[in-house]
Amino acid sequence: MAGTVPVSGDLTMDNLAATLTRREQSAFEQITALSIDPAQTRNLVTTVSQLQQLGALSICAAGAASQGRKILSTTVYISGTKTNIDLYRLS
């Protein structure tokens, strides 16, 4: 299950965070990288196997304050537009 998988570049920040959270929780995985797909308008998410439950994920614009712990800053497609974001883990 773990590996690099494409995810739509048309999602809002909330829906991208929900997609990644659902993936982590349901597939027993942990996200390690998130980037844009150079070939298409979409994102690529890389995960590794993880048995322990992790907190839900939250995404906000780069630099904007959020609860939780920042786990990575990156550029992804949000609603089809390249956007700088920070990815947080809640709790």
Next chain:
Amino acid sequence: MNHHARNVLCGCVITWVALTTIGCFRIAPKMPPSLAPMAPINYSSSALDADVATYHASVANHALDNAKTQRNQIVFRIIAQIDAAYGAFELNLSTRRAGLQTGGDAAQLGLSAAATLVGASDIKDILSATSTAFQGTRLSVDKNFYEQKTTESLVSQMRASRKNLQAQILLSLSNRDVNSYPLESAWGDVVNYYYAGTIPSALVDIAGKAGNDAVKADQTLKDAVKELTPATPDQAKQAVTIRSEYEALNKAISSGNETSVKAAGETLARILTNAKIQFDPSASASNLLEVFKQAIIATADDNAKLQTLDAAVKSVASQ
């Protein structure tokens, strides 16, 4: 004239008439005299040498804007010459190939007709063998020179390759100064531009394109299957709820406390029953936990299963 000679002559006349008929067709309008000699874009070697020397002098004197202008002029003049030569080549390719094929057909028809008319078997054999040789030669030319590609596909590929390279060259000339894109780099691109308008290059591009298209189609199919199912915040909460229940049950079973393990087993049985997931009623709590884990994994890309399992977990928790 004897009978055999007359029949062979008839065949030759049929062939000649067919061949001369080919010359009656035109496939392009007559070129205007002003374009025909390519005089305005005639770029002699001595003129090129002089321009290159001027360009190098400008670079040496750090007159980079002048050097850029001179670089662009040199490149544009050479491209114009290549374009003019390519236009003639493309027309010639279509005309000659069609002409050769039609001529081959006509000769073959004539020889076959002659072979039918003559009575002597030795002459008939010679004419038949010559007809077969004509056909074989034509197929061989098609196979060895054109890889059995149609003229249209070759021309189409050459045009596409030339357009791509021309766009790259124009972009570089427009956006890059002589430091990042000197005349020598532009020269390399222009040489590639020339070769893009040749049949060997078109054949290589067609073969490469077919391979790339197959790889791309295969990758697209794999990606389409692999792409994550977009989720909503509610679905993320459902996934978190289910995993939280899994963690709690896992903790209870791992504790080794008999009461806790038994309670966890009963909870798992109720969840699996409510979710309509088949399980062995006599299985241990650990085995039921594994069944629950597989059910959770199955919800990763299935919204219906996620909703059903979430409802089952919540219904048990509320009891």
